[in-house]
Amino acid sequence: MLHNFQELFISPITKNKLHYNGTHANEKWLNGFIRELDEAIEYKVVNGIPCFVDSKDDPWSDYDKLEEQLGMSPDGMIEKNWLGMVQNDSFVKKAQRLISISAEQEGLILEIGCGPSGGLTPLVLNKNSNSKILLNDYGFWILSETQNFIEKTNKWKNISYAQFDASKMPLCDTSFDLIQSLGGFSNMKNSHQVLDECYRILKPKGKLCFIDAVANKNQLESLPEDILQRAFSDMPFLEFGFKKLLNLHQFKNIQIEIIEKRQLQKDESSLAAEASKYNVEIDIELSSIIAEK
Numbered sequence: 465m466l467h468n469f470q471e472l473f474i475s476p477i478t479k480n481k482l483h484y485n486g487t488h489a490n491e492k493w494l495n496g497f498i499r500e501l502d503e504a505i506e507y508k509v510v511n512g513i514p515c516f517v518d519s520k521d522d523p524w525s526d527y528d529k530l531e532e533q534l535g536m537s538p539d540g541m542i543e544k545n546w547l548g549m550v551q552n553d554s555f556v557k558k559a560q561r562l563i564s565i566s567a568e569q570e571g572l573i574l575e576i577g578c579g580p581s582g583g584l585t586p587l588v589l590n591k592n593s594n595s596k597i598l599l600n601d602y603g604f605w606i607l608s609e610t611q612n613f614i615e616k617t618n619k620w621k622n623i624s625y626a627q628f629d630a631s632k633m634p635l636c637d638t639s640f641d642l643i644q645s646l647g648g649f650s651n652m653k654n655s656h657q658v659l660d661e662c663y664r665i666l667k668p669k670g671k672l673c674f675i676d677a678v679a680n681k682n683q684l685e686s687l688p689e690d691i692l693q694r695a696f697s698d699m700p701f702l703e704f705g706f707k708k709l710l711n712l713h714q715f716k717n718i719q720i721e722i723i724e725k726r727q728l729q730k731d732e733s734s735l736a737a738e739a740s741k742y743n744v745e746i747d748i749e750l751s752s753i754i755a756e757k
């Protein structure tokens with residue numbers, strides 16, 4: 465954990481400040497615990513990564529299951545995905561405006577739900593190798609593998625990692641200058657809480673920059689009522705759209721640019737797979753979204 469981020473951790477339950485107790489390497493955290501002063505609650509730090517998710521709740525914790533789910537060996541996947549992101553010229557072009565805003569940010573950046581492709585981080589680092597980014601995911605394996613790849617690459621010195629649920633961030637109020645994500649919101653339950661948490665930890669005028677997809681509401685409305693209600697409750701942006709949802713969570717100066725329109729494939733979304741059983745096709749609009757606290 466880089467020095468810049470070390471003072472920012474709080475208990476997601478009591479909201480009290482957490483203090484590190486453990487080994488260091490070059491002033492970075494290595495192995496130990498972060499805990500409150502009275503030591504009532506403590507969280508492990510493994511190889512510099514604070515862990516706020518119990519391994520039994522971590523969907524990425526079972527290597528064999530992972531291999532089965534992915535249909536391939538997860539070995540080398542992170543490196544391949546990161547390089548693939550940077551080489552995807554057409555996507556890079558579409559995301560250019562958003563990436564530039566992040567790359568020009570000299571303060572602290574948080575990437576939520578970075579996933580196996582690193583979200584927007586590979587593209588931001590490609591423009592500014594000094595960006596100070598805290599990478600977050602629910603899965604420890606993702607973060608640990610990403611850390612191995614980044615250390616091997618030895619090009620980016622200001623990256624840290626934290627395993628937590630983005631709807632209960634163990635981070636101080638008004639501590640980050642920018643939060644970014646690629647496809648994070650559509651993969652997270654509790655988007656209402658995630659947006660509240662984003663608002664809380666951003667500094668005044670801090671920016672939320674993300675790319676995500678919204679499905680065509682008319683097509684969704686031809687689904688059976690129970691499926692529709694479940695989709696709306698899991699993914700409120702499907703019901704409200706991102707502009708209304710961000711407004712509801714107090715964000716201002718919301719700019720939305722549609723960067724791609726296409727059909728959602730069965731193999732990339734459980735909603736699309738379910739919809740196909742009712743012969744409903746779902747078109748999505750991939751949008752680049754910038755909002756301000």
Ligand SMILES: C[S@@+](CC[C@H](N)C(=O)[O-])C[C@H]1O[C@@H](n2cnc3c(N)ncnc32)[C@H](O)[C@@H]1O
Pocket residue numbers: 576577578579580581582583584600601602603606628629630631645646647648651652653
């Ligand atoms: C499938 S990925 C989406 C794309 C990802 N940004 C990428 O570039 O690879 C979604 C990621 O969000 C993570 N995730 C899901 N719910 C989360 C939560 N509540 N907090 C943090 N991460 C979460 C998952 O573990 C997964 O790695």
